[in-house]
Amino acid sequence: MKQLLDKIPQRQATAGLLICVLILPWLPLGDSTNYILRVLTMAMLYMVLALGLNIVPGFNGLLDLGFVGFYGIGAYTAGLLTVHFGISFWIIVPLAALNGALWGILLGAPTLRLTGDYFAIVTFGFSELVVMTMRNELWLTRGPMGLPGIAPPSIFGHEITLDWEYFYLVIFLLIVVVFIVSRLQDSKIGRAWFGIRENEIAAQCCGINLIQYKVTAFAISASIGAAGGAFFANWFKFIHPDMFKFWESVLILCLIVLGGLGSIVGTMLGALVMIPLFEILRTVLPQELFNARYLIYGATLVIMMRLRPDGLLPFIQDREKKAKQAAERLSDYLAGTRKPEQAIPVSSTKE
Amino acid sequence: MENLLEMSSLFLQQLVNGITLGGVYALIAVGYTMVYGVIQLINFAHGEIYMFGAFLAFAMVTVFNVPFFMAAILSIIICACFGIVLDIIAYRPLRKAPRLAALITAIGMSLFLQNLALMIWGGEIQSYPREALPAFFYQEAIAFGDVTITWIQVFILLVTVIFMATLHFIIHRTAVGTAMRAISQDKTTAALMGINVNRVISFTFALGSGLGAVAGILVGLYYNAIFHMMGFIMGVKAFAAAVLGGIGSVPGAMLGGGLLGVAEALGAGYLSSAYRDGISYGVMILIILFKPSGLIGRSTTERV
Incomplete structure (x- = not known):
């Protein structure tokens, strides 16, 4: 599920969603x-x-x-x-x-x-x-x-x-x-x-x-x-x-x-x-x-x-978790218990 | 001269009403202040326990025909247990979580219990049946010119004083009271000294909730009104009283309750009864802004 979400390009997904919402009033939904x-x-x-x-x-x-x-x-x-x-x-x-x-x-x-x-x-x-x-x-x-x-x-x-x-x-x-x-x-x-x-x-x-x-x-x-x-x-x-x-x-x-x-x-x-x-x-x-x-x-x-x-959303939890891990790594590094190349996470800072 | 006499008797009457109300505020406020003292959390659901205290006694009197005083004592005991359960279900798992999480849980619990009462007992205002109560309650005990004090007011004051004295004794003269004071100063060190922290916190909840139930029953008698919203309004006002006296301080809660009760009665009598509840909120906001440590509370410094 998560990998699937990652594969969708965000910009296009947002644009698609917006179009769906914008045409909503013109869909044939009848009296409702x-x-x-x-x-x-x-x-x-x-x-x-x-x-x-x-x-x-x-x-x-x-x-x-x-x-x-x-x-x-x-x-x-x-x-x-x-x-x-x-x-x-x-x-x-x-x-x-x-x-x-x-x-x-x-x-x-x-x-x-x-x-x-x-x-x-x-x-x-x-x-x-x-x-x-x-x-x-x-x-x-x-x-x-x-x-x-x-x-x-x-x-x-x-x-x-x-x-x-x-x-x-x-x-x-x-x-x-x-x-x-x-x-x-x-x-x-x-x-x-x-x-x-x-x-x-x-x-x-x-x-x-x-x-x-x-x-x-x-x-x-x-x-x-x-x-x-x-x-x-x-x-x-x-x-x-x-x-x-x-x-x-x-x-x-x-x-x-x-x-x-x-x-x-x-x-x-x-x-x-x-x-x-x-x-x-x-x-x-x-x-x-x-x-x-x-x-x-x-x-x-x-x-x-x-x-x-x-x-409730899994990918938000995931992001938060990554950010927390990054912070921990950083503080470990500052405390001198970790090498510098491990301190700054490479992939997870991009949101 | 006659006018002056009339004015002073109105003043005295409001003063009497205010002191009665203040006693009840103090009973609820100590519940807030003790819990805040041991776990630094505003237990928003405390007002709901107060409401449940009134409702449980009411249910026992009307449904099971239990004699009133018996029902009151049972209700107080049930509410004390209820306080412990509340702590174990809602607050204990979040002891190490950020404060925001515990505060949101407290608000959620308050809302949940309030609407639970709405579902069980409905939205109408209920009152204790007169025939179940001693007949003298609503007769006047002392009449002094135009100022009258009813037996119910005497009863409320008496009960308040007795419970407050007991509470003072428990906190200052017993082992568990000493443990409570130790935890409020430093939880970790208290645990190192061999105090079972969670058990003492449970005891604190039980004590506060029991006193809350007492207050609920007294207010139900005084105003003849029990309804699902009673706890919320009263809870916030009692919290205001706790803040006024200095949160974390039990004598402060008593003083704050008394002062707020008098201020509210006088304010409602002289200024504007429409803003009756607003007086407590206003007092609370002003105190928090200008003297957050309260009248006799100790000021806390943030530790890193």
Whole structure:
């Protein structure tokens, strides 16, 4: 299986997959086309969110329990700007992302000095405070009445209303986010992040400014979450404080853990499997049982951490293992117990 | 003058309510703080054990007609065992794994148990049947002007004080308590001194979970409400109390619980009841930001 995967040229495979997705709305699927498109749009929105969250626990090894707070901030920024000022969608998404980044910096700068568990609980408190504000500040958000009547986005004067149009819109958003995240991963910043994840103290000794890199990661993660929220508001056209409860954060975390923390492909596959799965469960299970679906998320997190902490995909595990071996070889070499030619692995550094 | 009297009696009433609530927070907070002390992990599932404590007593009273106090004691014992099982299944295998893995497991466990309760008992708010409880519980014990203290409040305070005193005794006067303190300082050295680390950690979980169950039953009585979400909200607030007092410190958890209970009752009475839960989160965030070691906790330095 693995050898088979290695043989496929990556670029062509990606292009082929993209074409398959792009022609999907035009396949003769009959009446269910729109339903399938909506579910896939949802799955891709969650891919965007999961890629955004992945930067913090996946790349930096910090547990962020408040991601949905930024998603909510983005959604309400977009919703309120559209409803009150009628600003174009194409300006709103960057504005929402900026607002998310701003809050990310405000929250991250003081809290990222803390150890991981304090950071986790502070982010949780933050997301609860965001939901509480949405619910209680009626003058701003209309509180529990929700915010209806958000205008659809338009492109060159044409209003986007149909399912396939949103489908393409979310593909566009996803491609932009995947591009940003994968470029970041391979950049100097990305390497610093992985260094922080593997060993904070060693990273600091190598001259990495921990706070600066962590706050950058948190701000980028928050802005991707907020951009996702902006898309959600304009797609769903109605937002409500209950949509941004803490459980959403856990769901997104669950997607990442399934695919493998820190893996872009794994994260996307996690969303592609889990979100449609829950759409199916919604129709199959009785309401009572469906309400307890978070049971599965919880069990997934526990079981994955116990049995497959690197995710379900074999090739990601493999890559991680190679990287770990390389690090071990390097430290053995530095400790003087290994010859230099064995120290640097030749084939496995290429990802 | 009359206005002043009215104001001061409102203040006193909120103070009494706050102290009652604070006692319960303290009972839950020591569970967090003891576990954090020995394995440096936020046991997010602790709030769920508290919820199970309330529900198990409820189930025994309503389904099997067990007398209330009997049911309460049984529920506390079951929850203590439950704490041990939780540690063995979920946390022990990850002792040497990165912290992130253990934290994710803790969150997963919390979510799992919460929804398990939702499946078993449904989403409606339940309450202990009045006829199973002693009749005097909801009558007033002391009336002082407009300020009233009900028997249930007296009972909660009494139980809290008794359990806290017992806990203090266990930690400072018994061998296992000494072992707990030793492990919280240095696990490896403690093991070298012949302490069975895993057994002491299990004992810590049992102690914390038992106290959590006590708190669950008391809150179920006080608010007349048992529901599957009760543990999560309360758990985070109790964690805030533990942080306020200084995590890892048992007297700190008691102090933090008391202060947070009073702050919340006064805040809900005077500022805004809509942000009632927000007060605890706000206090927690501020303390973590400005004094992460808490009011009487020791500050920790990171070791390489």
